[in-house]
Amino acid sequence: MSSTRLEITRPDDWHLHLRDGAALGSVVADTARQFGRAIVMPNLKPPVATLAQAREYRARILAALPVGTRFQPLMTLYLTEATTPDEIARAKASGIVHAVKYYPAGATTNSQAGVRDLANVQGVLEAMEQHGLPLLMHGEVTDPAVDIFDREQVFIDRQLLPLRERFPKLRMVLEHITTRAAVEFVRAAPTHVGATITAHHLLLNRNAIFEGGIRPHHYCLPVLKRETHRTALVEAATSGDTHFFLGTDSAPHAQEAKEAACGCAGIYTAHAAIELYAEAFEQAGRLDRLEAFAGFHGPDFYGLPRNTDSIVLERKPWTVPDALPFGASQCVPFRAGQSVAWSIARC
Numbered sequence: 001m002s003s004t005r006l007e008i009t010r011p012d013d014w015h016l017h018l019r020d021g022a023a024l025g026s027v028v029a030d031t032a033r034q035f036g037r038a039i040v041m042p043n044l045k046p047p048v049a050t051l052a053q054a055r056e057y058r059a060r061i062l063a064a065l066p067v068g069t070r071f072q073p074l075m076t077l078y079l080t081e082a083t084t085p086d087e088i089a090r091a092k093a094s095g096i097v098h099a100v101k102y103y104p105a106g107a108t109t110n111s112q113a114g115v116r117d118l119a120n121v122q123g124v125l126e127a128m129e130q131h132g133l134p135l136l137m138h139g140e141v142t143d144p145a146v147d148i149f150d151r152e153q154v155f156i157d158r159q160l161l162p163l164r165e166r167f168p169k170l171r172m173v174l175e176h177i178t179t180r181a182a183v184e185f186v187r188a189a190p191t192h193v194g195a196t197i198t199a200h201h202l203l204l205n206r207n208a209i210f211e212g213g214i215r216p217h218h219y220c221l222p223v224l225k226r227e228t229h230r231t232a233l234v235e236a237a238t239s240g241d242t243h244f245f246l247g248t249d250s251a252p253h254a255q256e257a258k259e260a261a262c263g264c265a266g267i268y269t270a271h272a273a274i275e276l277y278a279e280a281f282e283q284a285g286r287l288d289r290l291e292a293f294a295g296f297h298g299p300d301f302y303g304l305p306r307n308t309d310s311i312v313l314e315r316k317p318w319t320v321p322d323a324l325p326f327g328a329s330q331c332v333p334f335r336a337g338q339s340v341a342w343s344i345a346r347c
């Protein structure tokens with residue numbers, strides 16, 4: 001399908017990092033401009049681990065929004081080995097917490113407070129299964145003996161398969177999937193198991209990390225994979241299969257934290273999110289399936305109503321700025337200084 005103008009139901013972002021403080025003020029408008037809602041990741045320092053902390057963080061997000069926006073942050077709790085089943089019940093009853101995030105300790109940015117062993121959170125997982133609160137997973141093992149490109153596949157074998165067996169009714173999302181193995185696992189699972197897919201994993205393979213030299217702004221976790229995996233992700237996202245939905249994993253870091261001897265993981269895409277997904281769907285010849293991936297499958301999975309308003313995209317290239325404000329610093333966005341093929345004509 002070729003098209004120059006596309007009206008779609010307002011999309012939602014089911015995996016987003018908004019950060020906190022002055023940085024939050026710099027980035028939240030980018031998301032609020034195009035998305036109706038977003039699942040907000042809890043990996044702050046300290047983590048958003050309790051309902052009280054989620055309420056406070058939500059209030060800070062709402063206070064940072066430009067006046068007049070109707071964007072809704074959907075909060076998550078950071079699972080720690082101190083999380084209690086009672087907290088899960090309270091979180092579910094609050095109506096503001098929509099999921100609990102599992103970071104294997106040490107797997108990614110601010111995951112030190114995460115879970116070392118799932119055996120230590122069995123009571124909490126039971127409570128989540130019972131209350132229907134989804135478990136969102138950063139699906140990578142942290143075993144240093146496992147090759148970094150294999151950590152997602154090994155997570156599926158060592159942790160996800162046993163978890164599915166032990167908690168067959170637990171709602172779960174394998175976040176930011178990057179491999180053919182993850183696509184196949186999720187595709188074969190029941191509908192209460194889903195996966196988010198980022199724009200950058202649809203558009204880039206691992207060559208992008210080393211193109212002409214080391215490219216810190218293409219470094220994220222899970223790390224970009226081979227072309228065969230990218231192709232599997234594009235097939236999944238554009239297939240119409242309801243297991244798969246949009247989650248940008250937009251994860252800004254200050255320029256100096258990325259352009260460093262030991263640079264942080266994370267790619268900022270919120271400034272051009274739906275436009276980048278439109279590029280990926282257009283390349284696959286499946287622009288007609290963007291709307292469901294971006295606006296239907298996510299709310300259906302989370303048991304929330306679909307958005308009722310729309311946005312309009314047009315095939316009109318624009319150039320991404322070299323840098324964007326980020327608190328007291330700046331952030332180098334995805335495609336900095338380069339062009340994006342689609343723009344938002346009405347939001």
Ligand SMILES: NC(=O)N[C@@H](CC(=O)O)C(=O)O
Nearest residue numbers: 017108109220221251265266
């Ligand atoms: N994706 C990333 O590379 N980084 C995320 C953490 C995460 O989602 O794993 C971040 O918070 O910076």
Ligand SMILES: [Zn+2]
Nearest residue numbers: 108138221222
């Ligand atoms: Zn992650």
Ligand SMILES: [Zn+2]
Nearest residue numbers: 017041249251
């Ligand atoms: Zn993330």
